[in-house]
Amino acid sequence: MNNQSKMGIIAISVVIPLAVFAVYGTDSAKNSVVSENSKLKVISSFYPLHEFSQNIGQDKIDTILLTPIGVEPHDWEPTIKDVQKMQTADLIIINGIGFETWVESLEENGFSGIIIDTSNGILVESHEEESDDKHDDHVLGDPHIWLNPILAKTQVQNIANGLSNSDPENREFYQINAAAYIKQLDELDSKIRLELSSCKSDFIAFHEAFSYFADEYGLTQHTILSSNNPHGEASARTLEKVISKARDLNIKVIFSEESVNQKTSEIIANEIGGKVLILSPLEVATDGTYISKMKENFENLKEALC
Numbered sequence: 001m002n003n004q005s006k007m008g009i010i011a012i013s014v015v016i017p018l019a020v021f022a023v024y025g026t027d028s029a030k031n032s033v034v035s036e037n038s039k040l041k042v043i044s045s046f047y048p049l050h051e052f053s054q055n056i057g058q059d060k061i062d063t064i065l066l067t068p069i070g071v072e073p074h075d076w077e078p079t080i081k082d083v084q085k086m087q088t089a090d091l092i093i094i095n096g097i098g099f100e101t102w103v104e105s106l107e108e109n110g111f112s113g114i115i116i117d118t119s120n121g122i123l124v125e126s127h128e129e130e131s132d133d134k135h136d137d138h139v140l141g142d143p144h145i146w147l148n149p150i151l152a153k154t155q156v157q158n159i160a161n162g163l164s165n166s167d168p169e170n171r172e173f174y175q176i177n178a179a180a181y182i183k184q185l186d187e188l189d190s191k192i193r194l195e196l197s198s199c200k201s202d203f204i205a206f207h208e209a210f211s212y213f214a215d216e217y218g219l220t221q222h223t224i225l226s227s228n229n230p231h232g233e234a235s236a237r238t239l240e241k242v243i244s245k246a247r248d249l250n251i252k253v254i255f256s257e258e259s260v261n262q263k264t265s266e267i268i269a270n271e272i273g274g275k276v277l278i279l280s281p282l283e284v285a286t287d288g289t290y291i292s293k294m295k296e297n298f299e300n301l302k303e304a305l306c
Contacts, residue, residue: 040167043086044093045100046073047285048146049118049155053093055181056160060170064089069285072259074229078102089113091166093159097124099143116162118155119145125211142228144281148212149189149294153182184291192217192298199305202249204242206230206257206265209281219305222249224264230257230281234264246272253304255279258286277303 040061044050050065057063066082067073078086086092086106094100096119103115125142145151160178164171196217203214207225214221224242225232234242246254252274256265265276277300280286282293 040090040163041088042091042093042163043089045095046283048152048282048290049093049095049159050285051290052118052152052156052159052181053163056156056174056177057163058173058177060167060173061163065285066092067285070259071284072231073099073283075231078106083109086113087111091116091162093118093162095119095143095146095155097141097143097145114162114166116159118158119143120158121154122151125215142208142211144209144228145212146290147210147281147294148216149185149192150216151212152290153185156181156185188291188294188298189216191295195298195302196305199302201305202251203253203255203279203301203304204246204251204268205255205279206260207232207281210279219301224254224268230260230283239264239267242268243271246274251304253277253300255300255304257281259284 040057042053042057042061042063043066044053044063046067047065050063053061053063064085066078066086067076083106091114092106092111093116094103096117107115122145124145146155156178160174163174167174196219201218202220202222203210204222204224206223207230208221208223208228209230210219210221213219222242222245224234224238226238242254245251246268252272254265254269254272254274254276256262256276256278258278258280262276268274269276279297279300280293282290286293288296
């Protein structure tokens with residue numbers, strides 16, 4: 001046998017076992033999607049989840065924010081490029097509760113990765129969405145769980161568990177980081193609970209975003225728009241009702257949001273001799289962090305209530 005033939009036999013004997021391992025090796029841990037020296041490719045549907053994922057995964061994951069900066073996720077729909085991007089991800093982190101309307105079509109189109117629904121384990125509040133035509137009222141699930149620091153802790157833990165299942169070698173890393181972030185959420189919760197405990201309870205938000213927050217801290221949310229979606233027009237009748245409610249409750253601060261036209265809130269504030277402050281639903285990525293933005297919300301609520 002010549003040297004060339006010997007080299008061919010050696011090459012075949014090496015390649016065949018490697019090929020067999022490549023085909024069968026992945027079945028040993030179905031949830032594990034990370035190969036040696038690679039990172040999980042993680043896509044988060046919108047800003048708060050993106051930040052949670054970054055804090056937990058840090059340099060062990062490649063994380064992408066799906067909804068573009070400055071875009072309201074309620075109305076966003078993925079393009080063909082976005083869908084292609086998602087098809088290459090190991091995990092997609094979603095809020096759940098119908099917030100990401102595009103998830104169902106993604107699964108129908110054969111997405112083979114893992115979807116982490118961060119609402120798992122959270123009791124969802126129903127919400128009756130009103131309109132000027134009473135026959136159009138319907139009940140929806142309120143998706144704004146991330147605005148309650150206690151529920152945000154569950155979301156953080158769900159993300160940590162999802163990363164751990166997909167990358168078990170780094171499980172301890174993810175769980176330690178999640179615990180550290182949850183500690184920050186506990187501190188935020190304690191501050192809000194203590195400093196709002198002796199204040200008034202009624203506030204007027206722009207849209208129905210703070211139900212979970214209000215329930216957690218003994219507050220009563222009133223809104224300009226009776227909707228889970230901030231995009232809508234308040235009718236003259238609605239404005240009259242809100243102005244009357246503000247006067248009845250002696251409310252002097254009307255809240256708006258950074259991604260909506262503040263004119264509506266300003267009209268109401270002018271009528272009651274009050275002012276407009278921002279109460280952010282944190283849906284749109286802006287300067288600051290989840291913790292810092294929640295603290296800004298808290299300070300504005302203190303000004304309105306205390």
